[in-house]
Amino acid sequence: MLAFNFFGATEGGLFDINATLPLMAIQVVALTYILNSLFFKPVGNVVEKREKFVSNNIIEAKNKLSEVKKLEADLLTQLQSARTEAQRIVTEAENESDKLYKEALELANNEANSSKEKARLEIEIQTSAARDQLSKQADDLSELIVNRLILEK
Amino acid sequence: MLTNFAALEVGQHLYWQIGNIRLHGQVFLTSWILLGALLVFISLGTKKMENDPKGLQNLLEFLWDYIRDLARTQIGEKVYRDWMPFIGTLFLFVFVSNWGGALIPWRLIKLPSGELGAPTADINTTIALALLVSLSYFYAGLSNKGWRYFEYYVHPTPIMLPFKILEDFTKPLSLSFRLFGNILADELVVGVLVFLVPLILPIPVMFLGLFTSAIQALIFATLAAYYIGEAVEEHH
Numbered sequence: 301m302l303a304f305n306f307f308g309a310t311e312g313g314l315f316d317i318n319a320t321l322p323l324m325a326i327q328v329v330a331l332t333y334i335l336n337s338l339f340f341k342p343v344g345n346v347v348e349k350r351e352k353f354v355s356n357n358i359i360e361a362k363n364k365l366s367e368v369k370k371l372e373a374d375l376l377t378q379l380q381s382a383r384t385e386a387q388r389i390v391t392e393a394e395n396e397s398d399k400l401y402k403e404a405l406e407l408a409n410n411e412a413n414s415s416k417e418k419a420r421l422e423i424e425i426q427t428s429a430a431r432d433q434l435s436k437q438a439d440d441l442s443e444l445i446v447n448r449l450i451l452e453k
Numbered sequence: 454m455l456t457n458f459a460a461l462e463v464g465q466h467l468y469w470q471i472g473n474i475r476l477h478g479q480v481f482l483t484s485w486i487l488l489g490a491l492l493v494f495i496s497l498g499t500k501k502m503e504n505d506p507k508g509l510q511n512l513l514e515f516l517w518d519y520i521r522d523l524a525r526t527q528i529g530e531k532v533y534r535d536w537m538p539f540i541g542t543l544f545l546f547v548f549v550s551n552w553g554g555a556l557i558p559w560r561l562i563k564l565p566s567g568e569l570g571a572p573t574a575d576i577n578t579t580i581a582l583a584l585l586v587s588l589s590y591f592y593a594g595l596s597n598k599g600w601r602y603f604e605y606y607v608h609p610t611p612i613m614l615p616f617k618i619l620e621d622f623t624k625p626l627s628l629s630f631r632l633f634g635n636i637l638a639d640e641l642v643v644g645v646l647v648f649l650v651p652l653i654l655p656i657p658v659m660f661l662g663l664f665t666s667a668i669q670a671l672i673f674a675t676l677a678a679y680y681i682g683e684a685v686e687e688h689h
Contacts, residue, residue: 313464314637319474320577324484325585328546331488335545336538339495343517344537346502346510353504 463641465567477575479564484572487553491545520544520674527678532597532685536678539589543582544674547573551636551666555643555659571666574637576629583629586677587621594684608688624680628673635669 467478498509506514520541524533528540554571562569572578594602606617639662646655 315576316464316466316477317577317580318476320477320480320575321581321584323476324480324572324578325581327481327484327488328542328582328585331546332539332542334492335495335542338492338499339513340517340520340538340541342499342502343510343513344521346504346506347514347517350504 467564467567477567477577479567479569480572480575480578483553483559483569484550484578487549487572488546490553491549516545517541523671523674524678527675528682528685532593536589536593536681540674540678540681543586543677544670547582547632547673548667548670550578551670552663554636554640555662555666570640571636573632573669574640576633579629579633580625582632582673583625586628586680587625589677590680590684593681597685598687602684604688605684605686628676632669632673635665639665 467482469476469478469481494509495513498513502510521533521537523544524537524540527533528536550571550573554574559569573582591602594605598604606614608617642658643655643662646658
């Protein structure tokens, strides 16, 4: 049955303080030393070693990242200048080819014009030659006709 | 039979007589069993420490981290390392005692007198722990600040002196009685409920007891760390 025996008893009771107290204190102190060597020190070493490792890695990674960013910026400026350079070269080449084309076109035009002129002149010469010849033949023919007519008489 | 099973024995002890001194045997028996289990658990977990923690090591590292956070927030960055094993031991001891007392059906083991239960339900254990905390904070203050530790007693104004002196007595008193009262009350409530209604009804109270037990362990360790932190704190 329920046996409540709080204070009255000469022996026992809830607040019976005796040598259990100092012995328990000694036990807890001993436990502190045991746990320190069994638990806190070894686990602490492992955890702190890992934390150091991780933080070192993070620092290293950050350094590398900043380096990468610097290189990236470098490359970007290089790329930019290369692009403008390429643009410049392309424009130059376009202008050059345009100039060359115009020159060639002019040259060809001139040549064509001159040969056309020459051909025209030749045609004219030949035409006049042919006309001369024709008129000479006509003269010859007319002279022949005239002579024949005179002879028949 | 049920009444026998559920009987409560409050204030009964299993006495061990060694020469002139008398001990509460049941307290030592349970504490040895529980601390033995704790040490076995810890030895297993720390047997093969690896950089990639697995299984038990993971759990122990979590525990270590938890205790470190507790010690660091209360004591401060400068000296928490010195006191972390003590705070951690207090936490583990109280936690293992409370939960061991609540989870293991000790009543199945019959003793000639008294009964097995949480070691923290005995006033001797809690006073021992509280006095250790008192000694610790005195030692921490004196070793860190020398005689300047006593400036703390007159810190904002000398009017505080009697209250600060009174505090040195109320701190261990409140620490020990809080733990003792909570754990004993929990055991009593569960015991009475099991005695009255042996089925189902005690279960929520048992869960509440587990909760209280864990909270009490946390409170004890936190307050111990806070007192030490208060003693080593530098006033400007």
